Structure formats: structure tokens, C-alpha cells
Amino acid sequence: MLSSRELKVTYKLLTAKNSTRIGDLSSSFNVSSRTIKYDLENVRNFLNKHEVTVYSKAGKGIWIEADDEKRKAILVSLESEGTYYDQSMRIQKALLILFVREGYVTAADLAEQLLVSRNTVLKDMRYIGKILEDNGLTLSRKKSSGYKILGDEHLLRDFFELHIQKCLSVRDVYLITNRIKSPGLSKKSIGDLSALFSDFYDAIEAEMIEIFEENAIVKLQNENIILMIIRLLITSVRLKKGQLIGDAACFSQGELSENYLYSYWASAFERLDLPVYKDELKYIEGVFSKNSDEVDLAGFTSALIKEVSERQAFPYHEDASLYTRLISHLTTSLSQDIMENPFNEVLLRAHYPLFQVIKEICRKHVKNSKILLNDSFITYIILHFLASKRSILSAMKVKAILICATGRGAVRLIKRIIESEVKDIEVVANCSLVEVEHVIKEIQPDILISVFPVESDLPTIVVDAIPSKENLEIIKETIASIKKIPSVSGDMENLLDFDSKSSNSEEVSQQIILKALEIYKQFEGYSIKRQLEFAFLSHILLFAHRYWFEKQYHNNKTLEGHESLKQIFRNMDIYISDAELEALLNYIE
Numbered sequence: 001m002l003s004s005r006e007l008k009v010t011y012k013l014l015t016a017k018n019s020t021r022i023g024d025l026s027s028s029f030n031v032s033s034r035t036i037k038y039d040l041e042n043v044r045n046f047l048n049k050h051e052v053t054v055y056s057k058a059g060k061g062i063w064i065e066a067d068d069e070k071r072k073a074i075l076v077s078l079e080s081e082g083t084y085y086d087q088s089m090r091i092q093k094a095l096l097i098l099f100v101r102e103g104y105v106t107a108a109d110l111a112e113q114l115l116v117s118r119n120t121v122l123k124d125m126r127y128i129g130k131i132l133e134d135n136g137l138t139l140s141r142k143k144s145s146g147y148k149i150l151g152d153e154h155l156l157r158d159f160f161e162l163h164i165q166k167c168l169s170v171r172d173v174y175l176i177t178n179r180i181k182s183p184g185l186s187k188k189s190i191g192d193l194s195a196l197f198s199d200f201y202d203a204i205e206a207e208m209i210e211i212f213e214e215n216a217i218v219k220l221q222n223e224n225i226i227l228m229i230i231r232l233l234i235t236s237v238r239l240k241k242g243q244l245i246g247d248a249a250c251f252s253q254g255e256l257s258e259n260y261l262y263s264y265w266a267s268a269f270e271r272l273d274l275p276v277y278k279d280e281l282k283y284i285e286g287v288f289s290k291n292s293d294e295v296d297l298a299g300f301t302s303a304l305i306k307e308v309s310e311r312q313a314f315p316y317h318e319d320a321s322l323y324t325r326l327i328s329h330l331t332t333s334l335s336q337d338i339m340e341n342p343f344n345e346v347l348l349r350a351h352y353p354l355f356q357v358i359k360e361i362c363r364k365h366v367k368n369s370k371i372l373l374n375d376s377f378i379t380y381i382i383l384h385f386l387a388s389k390r391s392i393l394s395a396m397k398v399k400a401i402l403i404c405a406t407g408r409g410a411v412r413l414i415k416r417i418i419e420s421e422v423k424d425i426e427v428v429a430n431c432s433l434v435e436v437e438h439v440i441k442e443i444q445p446d447i448l449i450s451v452f453p454v455e456s457d458l459p460t461i462v463v464d465a466i467p468s469k470e471n472l473e474i475i476k477e478t479i480a481s482i483k484k485i486p487s488v489s490g491d492m493e494n495l496l497d498f499d500s501k502s503s504n505s506e507e508v509s510q511q512i513i514l515k516a517l518e519i520y521k522q523f524e525g526y527s528i529k530r531q532l533e534f535a536f537l538s539h540i541l542l543f544a545h546r547y548w549f550e551k552q553y554h555n556n557k558t559l560e561g562h563e564s565l566k567q568i569f570r571n572m573d574i575y576i577s578d579a580e581l582e583a584l585l586n587y588i589e
Contacts (some may be wrong), residue, residue, distance in 0.1 A: 002088050005029055006039045008169055013054065014071050019061035032551055050074050090114050092167050093133070096196050096437025098128075098139075098149050099160055100237055106146035107502055126560070130169055135159045151218060153245050157234055157283070162376070164230045173226060180208045180225075200236040203271040204229060207264045231284045232268060239274045262287065286513050301327045307361050308385060312354065315392060321387040329384060347379040349552070352575030354382055392546060395428040398479045401439055403450035404432065414467060420450065421472050424479050449475065516544035523567045527589035536587040543580060553579035 002010065008029070012020060022040075026033045040062070044054045047064065052074065056062045094110055107121045114121065137151035137159060149156065166177075184492065238245070251262065264282055266276040275353040292298060295563055309316040316322055348355060353384060359378050389423075400418075402411040411430040419427060427449075432437040448460040459478050463471040502517070520540045528536050546552050559578035569576045 002042055003039070004210075005031070006042050006046075009036070009039055011075070011169070013043070013047075013062070013064050014061065014066075014075055019057075019063040023063040024061075024553065032546075032553075044565075047074070049587055050077070087124065090116065090120075092163070093122060093196075094121070094128060095131075095149075095160075095163055096167065098147060102194050102241055103143035104140075104142055104148045109146070114349050132159075153238070153243060157231075157245065160225070161230055164233070165227075168226070176226060176229065179205065180212050197233050197237070199240075200233055200272060202233045204236070204268050206271065207268040210267075211264055213262075219222075227286075228284060231286075232265065235280050235284060236269070236272055236274060239269070239277075241282065244277060246277070248275070249278045250276060251278050251281065287313055287373070290404070297327055297330055301330060303365055304358070304361055304381075308354075308357055311357050314389065316388050317387060319388040320394050322384065322392070325384050325387075325497075326381070327382065331399055339528065346374065347382050347466070349547075349575050351382055351386070354385065355379065355575075358382060358385070394424075397424055398447060399428045399443070399445040400425055400447050400449050401436075401443065401445045402427055402430045403436060403448060403452065403454060404430075414449070414451070414463065414465075417467050417474070418475065421467075422475050447475075447478060456588075485532050512544045512548050513541065516541045519544065519574075523588075528587055529589055532587050539584070539587060541586075546580075547576075552577050553583060 011533060022033050022036050025036045029036070033536075040054065047054055050073075052064050052066050052070065054062055054064055063228060093114060097110060097113055098105055107118050107125070110121045111118045113327070125139065125141075132139050132151070134147060136155045137149055140148045140150045142148070157558050208225070235245075250268070262281050263287075265281055269276050269280075281485055286514075295444065303324065305317050305322060355375075355378055358381055362378065362381075402415055402418075404414075405413045415427045416428070418425060428445060429439055429443055433454070436448075436456070438456070440448075440456070445458065448454055448458050450455055450460060450462055453462055454460050459482065461471070461474055461478060464477075467475075521536055523540075543552075562581065565581060565588075566576075
């Protein structure tokens with residue numbers, strides 16, 4: 001029996017045209033390479049039963065050799081392959097069960113559905129409660145009745161749009177679209193989707209098939225078909241429970257014909273014996289108003305830029321275009337499809353302090369808004385601030401002082417050469433060796449450029465009387481290191497404050513070791529379990545290594561308490577997952 005991740009690895013191998021690197025798989029699933037290698041043992045055994053061998057070669061990766069017919073046959077067998085639920089899968093499915101079921105759901109019922117004990121369910125529900133709370137929803141618990149999700153209808157639907165998207169694998173998306181295009185080929189279950197939504201899924205799929213058969217699918221080419229199916233399922237569930245997103249006003253027959261898709265969605269509701277409300281059809285199309293007038297967007301955008309600038313001690317407010325870009329993004333986000341930010345994890349790891357600041361400010365200003373303030377909402381805003389930071393730093397000039405014996409004569413020539421050859425530098429003063437300390441104190445430059453060696457805490461570059469090419473390159477490198485211009489892709493400043501991701505393996509090793517020792521020193525006041533002192537140091541070293549290569553432990557657990565431990569990493573501006581924190585606790589008394 002394959003686990004969910006092993007099924008996905010098998011699917012990747014069967015559908016890949018070329019070899020796949022283990023490192024790419026570990027990044028894709030947020031686990032270590034060692035974990036993927038363990039998974040591959042079961043994958044190999046499964047494929048061996050189908051007379052297919054998994055090949056591997058250092059530097060190339062892993063792959064299988066099989067013709068298309070063989071691959072398709074194995075993909076079909078995958079559909080009936082059993083899976084077991086790990087915690088993240090249990091939480092995913094439990095949330096769907098709570099969403100679909102009417103009324104309260106007992107822990108015993110969930111335990112039976114998830115094939116685990118009642119105690120395991122009770123532990124999982126604590127994590128689910130925290131997840132819902134972070135998204136503005138509440139997990140209500142009633143004695144003898146069980147659990148139920150409560151909250152604003154907009155936030156609830158927005159949360160489950162994203163959640164269902166996360167639950168769908170690449171294979172699921174393939175099956176959904178394939179069943180619509182070729183309904184006679186396969187009626188296999190699509191993960192938990194067609195099983196949990198069985199009362200609604202067949203009727204919705206039948207309408208999608210009809211659209212395709214009537215060649216109306218061409219009109220759907222600019223739409224997100226998967227998102228529309230998800231919204232149809234969500235609307236069906238909520239209407240069944242009597243929960244509307246807007247008013248109970250109906251379309252006239254003439255109004256229905258104005259939108260080429262409304263008649264199909266209305267037909268799906270009629271199949272399900274559900275009412276056809278105007279606002280529900282608008283929600284499916286993604287055009288239903290989310291009461292954006294609740295938020296003063298102009299005031300909020302100005303406050304956001306001002307407060308982030310103050311708390312990050314960086315002049316974001318000097319970028320006039322940031323306001324325009326942000327307000328445009330926020331206005332669009334109120335009506336646009338809610339999609340998971342693909343850079344979410346990377347941005348969280350690389351810019352966690354900025355994430356915390358923006359999230360706190362957003363919560364303060366729009367806490368009662370219909371805006372979905374989840375992690376993706378915040379990380380999209382982060383991208384705008386990173387772009388602004390890059391723009392400001394690119395335009396910002398580094399202030400330099402030129403120093404020679406007298407502060408006259410030679411420095412004029414040096415200044416002319418440097419300013420003509422090096423951009424991003426402004427020579428703000430010339431001075432002699434005698435005047436250096438006074439001028440530095442008065443002007444507060446960023447760097448010193450001198451024809452003589454000078455002792456200073458500031459970056460100092462000694463140049464020839466006529467600066468050589470090498471002198472100019474050193475000045476450029478120094479300016480680049482001072483400005484530290486970020487990459488918007490998220491690879492810029494590692495939270496461990498390593499200088500940069502150098503390709504020099506010796507430098508990387510030194511940086512990792514030094515940072516690990518710095519972290520280790522923070523635990524001097526903690527009592528480490530006897531005979532585990534060396535193991536604890538080794539763990540810290542390996543943690544620093546995992547963090548550098550973005551292989552930190554991750555799961556869906558939320559570690560409650562242990563604030564002093566969490567504060568250690570906050571003080572060092574380190575984003576550490578709860579899974580890593582939990583691992584550290586094994587060494588501490």
C-alpha cells in the first residue's frame with residue numbers, strides 16, 4: 001500500500017518524459033532527500049510488480065523505461081491503489097468532512113472516516129482549530145454533538161476554495177479534465193473530491209460534459225474550469241445547508257440567457273433540486289461583490305507603506321510607484337479568483353520578519369474586512385515591497401569621501417575617474433588625512449576611498465593615484481555589498497544572515513558552521529538532557545545546513561506554547577517551522 005506522497009512520486013515517474021532528480025522531488029514535497037529515498041523503495045516494489053524497473057544514475061536522477069501503453073495501464077492501476085492517511089492528509093480530509101456534513105460531526109465519526117483512534121482525532125482538531133482561527137473562522141465544539149465550522153460566509157468559501165485546490169493532486173486534475181472530455185473512459189474516484197461531494201459531483205460533471213459535447217467548451221477557454229467546478233461544489237453544499245452568499249433573488253429567463261454559462265449552472269442546480277439565485281451564479285463566475293467599500297483602500301495603502309517603512313527602517317515611502325501598484329493589487333484582489341501564491345513557502349522562509357510586520361499591520365487595519373488575510377494574501381503584498389526595495393536601492397547612491405595627503409589636487413582627478421566609471425556613487429567631500437575623523441563625523445559617509453591606508457570602521461578602499469581597473473572593480477563590489485539589492489524571486493537575503501549563497505563550498509561550510517554555533521550559544525541557559533549534549537550540537541549543525549539548502553522539516557502541526565524557545569529564533573530573525581521546534585524539544589529537559 002502506497003502513501004499519498006509515494007503515489008504522487010509514482011505518478012511523476014510515469015508521466016515524466018525525462019529523468020527526475022531526487023533533490024527536485026524533495027523540494028516539491030518539502031521533505032529531505034533521505035525521505036524521498038525511503039519512499040522510492042516502496043515505489044520500486046510497486047513498479048516491479050508491473051514489470052517496470054526504476055533506474056538511477058548519479059548526476060542524472062531517476063527514471064523508468066516503458067512505452068505509453070504500459071504507462072497508461074499502470075496509471076489505471078494507481079486509481080485503485082489503497083493509501084494510508086498521515087497527519088497532513090487527515091487534517092485535509094477532516095476539514096472537507098466538516099465542510100460537507102450538515103450539523104455537528106462527532107470525533108467518533110471522524111475517527112471511523114479517517115481510520116484512526118478518537119484520541120488522534122482530538123489532537124488533530126486542535127491543529128484544525130488553529131488553522132481556522134488564522135483564517136478568520138471558528139471551530140465550534142459542542143459537548144455530545146461534536147465539531148462544526150462557523151464564520152463569515154465569504155471567508156468560509158474563500159478558505160475552502162484554496163483548501164480544495166491544495167487537496168487536488170496533478171493526477172486529480174488530469175482525471176477531472178479527462179472525464180469531462182471522455183466520459184466513457186473512466187469513472188474512477190477523484191481522490192476525496194468525488195467521494196465526499198458524491199451528492200453533487202455527478203450532476204456538476206454532467207453539465208460540464210454537456211458543455212464540452214455542445215462545443216461550448218471553446219467559450220470556457222479563458223476560464224479556470226477546475227476553479228469553477230470547485231465553486232459549483234461549494235455553492236451546492238452551502239445551498240443545501242441554507243447558507244447564501246448574498247440575497248435570495250432569482251434571475252429571470254431572459255437574464256439567464258445573457259451569460260452563456262449561467263444556464264448550464266442553473267441546470268446543474270435543478271438536477272440537485274436546489275434554488276437558482278442570482279448572487280450564487282455571480283459567485284461561481286467570480287464577479288460577486290465582496291463589499292470592498294468596508295475598507296478605505298486609499299487610507300489603508302498609505303498607512304501600510306508608512307508603518308512598514310517605520311518598522312523596517314527602510315524608506316519605502318520614497319517610492320512613489322509603490323502606492324499605485326499596491327492599491328491596484330488590493331482593488332483587484334477583492335474581485336479576482338483566490339489562488340495560492342506559488343512562492344508562498346520561499347517567501348515565508350526568506351522574508352519572515354517582513355511577513356510578520358505586514359500581517360500585523362493588515363490585521364490592525366482590515367480585521368473586519370471580507371479580504372482574505374491568509375498567508376498568500378500577505379506574501380503577494382511582500383512581492384510589491386521587495387520590488388520597491390530593489391528599485392529604491394538601485395537608484396540610491398552610496399556616499400563616499402576621497403582622502404589624500406592634502407585633500408586637494410590629486411583627489412579631483414580621482415573623483416572624475418571614479419564618478420565616470422562607477423555608477424551609484426556620489427563623492428560628497430574631499431579631505432586630507434588630518435581632517436578624516438572630523439569629516440566622517442560631520443558627513444557620515446558610507447565608504448572611504450583613499451590613496452593611503454586609513455583606519456576606520458567604515459569600508460575603506462585604497463586606490464592608486466590614478467585608479468586602476470582593479471581599484472574600480474573593488475569599489476563596485478563594495479557598493480554592491482553595501483546596497484544588498486534584493487531579488488524579487490525570494491532568493492535574496494537568507495534569514496540566517498549569511499552573506500550570500502556563494503558557490504564556493506569552503507565559504508558555505510564556514511558560514512553554516514559559524515551560524516550554527518551562534519544559534520547553539522543561545523541555548524546556554526537551557527538544560528540539555530544528559531548524554532545528549534553532543535547529539536544536540538550535531539542537531540543544531542544539521543538544522544543550519546537544512547535551512548541553508550531550504551530543506552527544513554515541515555508538517556501541518558502547530559506547536560503550542562514554548563514561547564521562550566520561539567523567541568530565541570525571533571530575536572535572530574530566523575523563520576523556523578514548528579516541526580523543527582518540536583525536534584529540538586527532544587533534547588531539552
